Amino acid sequence: MIDYLWLKAAHVAAVLIFIGGLFAQAIGVAAGARGGTETVSLVSRWDERVTLPAMLAVWLTGAFVAATGAWFPSHWLWAKLFFVVALSGIHGVQAGRLRRLRRSDEVKPSAFPFAVLVAIAASVAAIALLAVAKPF
């Protein structure tokens, strides 16, 4: 039981760091596409050293928590996984856009920079509701 709680605590810590990094990354990409080269450099460094390892830790600890708690047959977990996959995908796409900005490739600024932030916030809210309330 203690192992399970420690795993869960590590998972929640990794999730919090990953989500914070994801918001910073989205703002860094938006700023970089409008010429903010110093922001791109700072966000890229944080992304590679902190956010990416946190994302991998989220998946590793999350899979151990699900296996230890025998949660895999639960429907809420699969609904939650949909949003986690989406957030990981957004992170990969934004990491690619940061890479283009570092190479000084032209990256077209998004017409709706707010939409990415709203999508991340909505996914995080859905994940929290599913993981805590376990509605189905």
Added chain:
Amino acid sequence: MAMSIAENEELALIRKLRVASFVEASTLLILLMIAVPLKHALGYAGATRIMGPVHGAAFIAYAWCVIVAVSGGGDWSRRELTRLILAAFIPFGGFANAGLLRRKEAAAQAGQQ
């Protein structure tokens, strides 16, 4: 000779892909050839409980690298990217990537000299 940022970035991504691809395929091999037989033949489920999550995380790491290669530009043809994407969904596809990624790394290194 000093490498440009773009060359450095390209080489770093190819190396990440090589490692992620190898680890993804290797963990699947261990899962299927060692952990699953241990569970079904000897009733030892601990191996699958460990290797399942490890392979899951390795798969995500590989898929993440492929997404970065697709969205990040660089010296990748459409055919090479398609091959990397398909390899994610074919068992042991990571081993099939070894030759392509080795050639890409050699070409990226040669381009720097």
